[in-house]
Amino acid sequence: MSKEIVYPYIPNSAPDVKAAMLKDLGVSSVEEFYEDVPEKLRLKRTMDLPAPHLSEHELKKHVMGLLKKNSDCTEFSSFLGGGCYQHHVPAICDEVNRRGEFLTAYAGEPYDDHGRFQTLWEYASMMGELLNMDVVNIPTYDWTQAAATSCRMAARMNGRNEILVASTVGPDRHSKILDYCKPELRIKTLDRDHKTGQIDLDALQQAISENTAAIYFENPSYLGIIEDMGQEISRIARDNGAECIVGVDPISLGVLTPPADYGATIVCGDVQTLGIHMQYGGGNGGIIATHDDERYIKEYPSRLFGISTTDVKGEYGFGDVLYDRTSFGAREEGKEFVGTASALWGLTAGVYMALMGPKGMQEIGEGILQRVNYAILKLSELPGVKAPAFSSSHFKEFVVNFDDTGRTVAEINKALREKRIFGGSDLSQIFPELGNSALFCVTEIQNKEDIDQLVNAIAEIVK
Amino acid sequence: MENIAKHRVNEKGEPNLRRYHQARWDEPIIFELSNKDERGILIPEASQELKDEVGDVMAALPKSMRRNKPPALPEISQPQVLRHYVRLSQETLGADFNIDVGQGTCTMKYSPKIHEDLARCPEFAALHPLQDESTVQGILAIMYNFEQILKEISGLDRFSLQPGAGSGAIYGSASIIRKYHELRGESATRDEIITTSYSHPSDPACAKVAGFKIVTLPPDKDGYPDFEAFKAAVSERTAGLHMTNPEDTGIYNPDISDFVDLAHKKGALCFYDQANANGILGITRAREAGFDLCHFNLHKTFSTPHGCGGPAVGALGVTKELEHLLPVPVVEFDGEKYSLNWDMPDSIGKIRAFYGVIGAVVKAYSWAMSLGANGMKTAAEIAVLNNNYLMKKICEIPGATAPYAEGKWRIEQVRYSWENLTKETGITSEQIGIRAADFGVHYWTSHHPWTIPEPFTLEPTESYTKAELDEYIAIIRNAATEARNDPETVKNAPHNCPIHHVHHDPLDDPAQWAITWRSYQKKMEK
Incomplete structure (x- = not known):
């Protein structure tokens, strides 16, 4: 193709505008902007990439052509x-998370992104009701990250170096915990009762020691088992000075006892079940929750939003709680790290919980x-x-x-x-x-x- | 009738500022909308026959696990739920409708709507990650094809799409570096990662989580990472180097390969943080500079939307030598079939659940396939043109400077300084930013700690017209002019946002902070 393409997403690729801007800067070509890139580091050829589908129609045909090779869970x-x-994903969940205002927002300030702050704070608030806990993070990546971070939070709090993990936790979570905790923590697997599939309390008593930072189990477990000895497990943890971390599927909490009620001190889980499509496993968002206790709050790596007053009476404002504990605030002296994670799915889970209410759950x-x-x-x-x-x-x-x-x-x-x-x-x-x-x-x-x-x-x- | 258009510009031909006002709804907290027994959605009931067969399932639950008090969620009808969220959306300044050049380092480019359609169709959205491979050949093909594209853009040999964003990829890099030295029996002695003060906070923070000590290189007098300091710091203790180029100053470091070469001589691995890749696509690559690992943020360079802060992907690339350490699984293609390879005994394991945020991969792949090699290079070049245009005009505003590398062009962004303006007027960079919000744009200062005084960081990408850049410049110029002539207006900003100045003290006070509604209610009762 000889004619120069003006790309629809690149307005200043229009030749006259581009020329005018170059002239304004006194350069003849965009090449000059790269004068600091040494010859030896240049790619001296065109990238060898597939020919593009320039029109939207052809692009759609190409990508849909590939996607149609899948068989999805609406067909099967x-x-x-x-x-x-x-x-089921309520239509309003998609309606809200597709709105460009939310979909394309990012890291604005509490005044110009007020809606983002309020929406995510409300998500945390509704999740707090499901979990019966007062502090909920802005979601991290997923449950694997939430579980691994919960373990490290516990260890930072009590200075111990071992985590006891139920044998029935999800394999991805187990793998993530092993890698993420490796520098500081030993991970030991707890035996289960072969008949019930629940944690073997005798084995737990044997395994727990003054080195145990936390016990981690999931309820329901990866194998769907409802662990009914939570009260006993958390008591054993407490008696030994360890934290009790429980992973939970929040959609179970309309009928099942929230972990806090049987003694969990840190709760983790995933928002995917609350109004978010499966997306080949990409619809996750990691929940971390605790009670309103400064010792715990100081150990969160995640953003935590708080409500506040403004200069105008009757106006709600929001902002970051203890921002300086994060890596944004303190680089490597902060708690673990924080960055882009899964906010849109947290927001969506909020819409879902608002629709469902107590009766729906x-x-x-x-x-x-x-x-x-x-x-x-x-x-x-x-x-x-x-x-x-x-x-x-x-x-x-x-x-x-x-x-x-x-x-x-x-x-x-x-x-x-x-x-x-x-x-x-x-x-x-x-x-x-x-x-x-x-x-x-x-x-x-x-x-x-x-x-x-x-x-x-x-x-x-x-x- | 009068010609309205002529009033849109001033006598100098500059755009007059918009009489903007963001939506202000004074929207209640969602719990305040609750009315007993209202329903937002009804649930599909199990058939009577099924219920009869299983009996009272609640009674059959172990007593300790039966929730005794329903969750105190709000009870709201559907239209009211929608209205609440639409109002809150209007109080959120998305990139779709603002000249979003003010969130420097974030690469706020246009996220094409067709990509959203593609990623939301059931052929993708209703895929379960544990489906048999024979039923997911289409999505595996997209993952595989996109990996091939990233390999060519970077020159590296293998990618994992699993990390959940840039920080996840940086963490993955640190974990791979740790495993690499461990397998060579050097993990006990190699315990340092070197990074630079203008790199993203996650470069040191993630390396620390992976168990490393952190050495941070200061900038030299020209703003480059100080090579003399690096020479002094690098040693047999160095496990890895985490570097960005260009750094957040937008200055390309021509000596980058010297850093890499010296690190390699000492036996360290080098990770290229490519959060700032948007200006160099098709120009220069990780491979030519000698890096062992690199990453791309698909929500930045590859246009997938930022979603209020994710979901996202930090695609993590490595050389052949390190591919056995990547997170499991990777996608393979034998010429006929695509498959997931779990058989990687040296892998660091899982970085994220399943295979990552594959919806973002669908969108990023679509972006790459709509542009091709020439289009991507054009995106880079125009982003750089826009940036240098913006820099010239911003630096013409009295009080604004672009510290370091005077006379040099920048790549995709610039970290500016209001040091002079602040000295002259007392108005700070943060105050200028809040005033800019009164005209419907974002503005960002810098990561902490601030090494450039009164910083602000702008990154125009390729998505904005010259007229839009001129409008943004006019907004900033206006704020600087007001700092001199009408400082109270700046100090009391925002005026045109959904809310006013937020009181910060309660957010750091354990007696007052309220991270949830229930906590707020308890503290208000006291």
Whole structure:
């Protein structure tokens, strides 16, 4: 193409404007601006990149052409969970998070970005009600980061160097905790009761010591198990001078006891379940919450927004609480680091909680419990299928063991895909001790017919 | 009828300032909108038959785990929820409608709307990360293709798209550097990372989290990282070097490869923080300067929106020698099929859940594919043209200077100083910034600590017209003029924002701070 392209996103690529600006600066070409870049560091050729799709139509056709090669969870009936969940996303959540005012805002000040500050403060406030805690961060990246930071916060507070982690935490979280805590903390895994899947309290008593900075467990756990000895676990932590960190899926909290009520001192979790699409695992935002205790608040790396007065009576203002504790305020002398994270998903979770209210949260929790119990009941009737693999109560997810069916999870899932069903995720690599097992997830979007379809399909496959 | 257009400019042809006022709604806190029993949305009920089969599931829960008091969330009908959030959005100054050149270092370029459509379609948004690879070939292709693009832009050999933003990538770099030395048996002795005072705060902060001691190089008299100080600092204790080029001053450091070479001679690895890459796409690369690692912020250089502060991606690149250390998994392509490779025993592990914010990757890939090599280079060149135009005009305002490297061109941004204006009038850079907000634009000072007195940092990117730059300049010029002629107006700003001056003391006082509504109510009762 010989004619010079004027790019729609680059207004001053229009030749006359560009020439006028160059003339104003007394240079003949943009090349001159790069005179400080030495010859040896120059790329002396055009970058070897695919030819562009210059028109919006062609670009859309190209990208959609690739995306259409996917099969998504609106086409298939999905029973996948394991840290990313298909819940109904209210239309208003998308309406709000797509508004350019929010979508393209960034780091403005409390007066010109007042709406951003208020929205995120309200998110933290509503999350505080779900969690029954007074302090909630502006979301960090995701639950993996929130869990890892919670561990380091605990260790900074009590100066100890060991974290006891339940064996049933999510594998991504476990991996992140190992890497992130490595310079200062040893991570020890706590045995679980083989029948219930819950933390073995005797093993905990044995393992805990004056080196233990914190105990970390998730409730419900990665395997969907409701841990009902939280009060005991937190007591053991407290008696030994350790923090009790609990990871939680906030969508369970309309029906399940919030961790603070059974003694958690630091709570972490993820906002994805609250009105955010799955996006191939990119819809996460990390919650960290504590009580309103200065010792804890000083250890947060995240932004914490606070409410304040302004020069005008009756006007709410907002700003950063203890900004100087952050790396923005104090570089490496701050607490860990802070930067761009997941604010838009926090804001969206706020919209979701405002829509749901107390009744919505209660109904969705109860509806999920009903469906998960139904799925367990029906699957357990199939020959050779053990559901659930653990005797505890479950929320949203449960382990199904197929050892006695003579079929592997991979085989079963392949056959299910032919029936346009995504079966539970295969646990045989990440929890080999569970044998030939899969983690199934049921949410409010499935009803009886969807679950029956799954059960009938599995019945046919394993017969 | 009078010609309205002629009143839009003054006698010098400069734009008259807008009679702007941001939306001011005095919007209540969402809890104040609550009315008992209102509902924002109804929940799909389980069928009666299903309920009959499972019985009372609440009663079946262990008693200790049954929530005994419903969460005190507000109860609000749907239109009122929408209205509340739309009002709050109007009180937020998004880049879509302001001349957003004032948030220097943030690269506030246009985020194309078509990309938003693409990332929100169910073919992407409804993908679960644990789906079988055979059902996600399209998104894996985009991830793989985008990695190839980043490899060519940087010259490095392998990328992870997993880190959640720039800081996540910098942390990932520090973790890889740690693992590299550990595998060579040198982790005990190599415990320092060197960085520079004009690098982002996360460069030292993330390295510290990874367990390193931090050595910070001061700028020399010309604003470059002091090479003599570096020579004195680098040693067999040096694990890595975290550098930016151009730094936040916008000055390109021509001796960058000397730093890298010397660090390599001492056995250290070099990470190139490329948050400031927007002005050098297609001009110069990490590879030619010898770096072992680098990163790009997809929410900056690659146009994905900033979203009030994320979600985002800090794409982390490495040389072949380090690829086995990247976070798991990476995307592979065998000529027919795309797959996720988890078999990386030396990997540092996970940096973020699953594979990162892949929605941002869809948008960044779309940006790259809409421009190609020539378009991206044009973006860089025009961003630099805009920046130097802005610098010339800003420096013509009495009281404003661009410290260091006098007479030199800058790359994509400049850190300016109002030192002279403040000495003359007592008006500070922060006060100028607040006054600028009265005309509908952002303005940013600098990261802490301030090494340039009364700093402000502007980065115009390629997205703004000359007329828009002129308007921004007029706003800043006006504020400086007022500092001399009408300082009270500046001191009492903002006047045209949703709210007025916020009282800061309660935010640092444990007895008063309130991070949630429930905490606020408790403290107000006292």
